[in-house]
Amino acid sequence: xxxxxxxxxxxxVQEGDSAVxxxxxxDSASNYFPWYKQELGKRPQLIIDIRSNVGEKKxxxxxxxxxxxAKHFSLHITETxxxxxxxxxxxxxxxxxxIPTFGRGTSLIVHP
Amino acid sequence: GAVVSQHPSRVICKSGTSVKIECRSLxxxxxxxxxxRQFPKQSxxxxxxxxxxxxxxxxxxxxxDKFLINHxxxxxxxxxxxxxxxxxxxFYICSALPGQGLSGYTFGSGTRLTVV
Numbered sequence: 069x070x071x072x073x074x075x076x077x078x079x080x081v082q083e084g085d086s087a088v089x090x091x092x093x094x095d096s097a098s099n100y101f102p103w104y105k106q107e108l109g110k111r112p113q114l115i116i117d118i119r120s121n122v123g124e125k126k127x128x129x130x131x132x133x134x135x136x137x138a139k140h141f142s143l144h145i146t147e148t149x150x151x152x153x154x155x156x157x158x159x160x161x162x163x164x165x166x167i168p169t170f171g172r173g174t175s176l177i178v179h180p
Numbered sequence: 181g182a183v184v185s186q187h188p189s190r191v192i193c194k195s196g197t198s199v200k201i202e203c204r205s206l207x208x209x210x211x212x213x214x215x216x217r218q219f220p221k222q223s224x225x226x227x228x229x230x231x232x233x234x235x236x237x238x239x240x241x242x243x244x245d246k247f248l249i250n251h252x253x254x255x256x257x258x259x260x261x262x263x264x265x266x267x268x269x270x271f272y273i274c275s276a277l278p279g280q281g282l283s284g285y286t287f288g289s290g291t292r293l294t295v296v
Contacts, residue, residue, distance in 0.1 A: 109271075111287040175221065
């Protein structure tokens with residue numbers, strides 16, 4: 069089955085700095101890579117996703133890059149704000165009705 | 181967008197009792213729902229896949245007699261934690277696929293279970 073590794077487990081940055089979270093996956097058939105943000109005690113919410121036919125996708129301050137050859141993908145948050153503080157999960161899936169395999173999560177702390 | 185409702189949001193129960201958690205798809209039909217368990221500061225652990233009209237599929241290591249899943253309609257799946265013990269205390273989250281492809285994968289609001 070799929071195995072998703074996520075690093076770092078904790079990331080502490082100053083407000084305004086950039087944050088990068090990296091994930092690797094093992095299943096070469098995976099073609100869909102969503103990222104979720106989970107605030108304390110709340111449900112994970114999809115913030116951005118990327119499919120294997122695209123190398124990069126951007127949405128305002130967040131972007132995701134994908135390197136299919138190396139089987140890794142990354143989340144980039146620029147100009148971080150305190151409200152970006154949360155746990156971020158990457159995931160990988162074969163798409164369709166396949167359920168995603170989640171990484172272990174990264175706790176992002178943005179200091180004002 | 182697709183909405184998944186989960187109740188209750190918090191529950192405290194005594195050891196030995198059973199607790200039922202409901203997961204509803206509000207504006208779509210979900211033939212398949214998923215149940216996750218999440219310990220503090222840890223990732224989402226898939227417990228089982230709930231299939232409407234048939235038996236749930238449990239992940240390895242999850243006791244099916246302990247965590248009873250019923251998916252009796254296209255909009256409702258329930259998870260019953262039977263004979264709960266303190267080690268069952270956790271955050272339980274359901275999710276569903278609204279049929280829009282995986283990009284529509286939607287989580288319920290979660291249930292914080294505390295067994296005392």
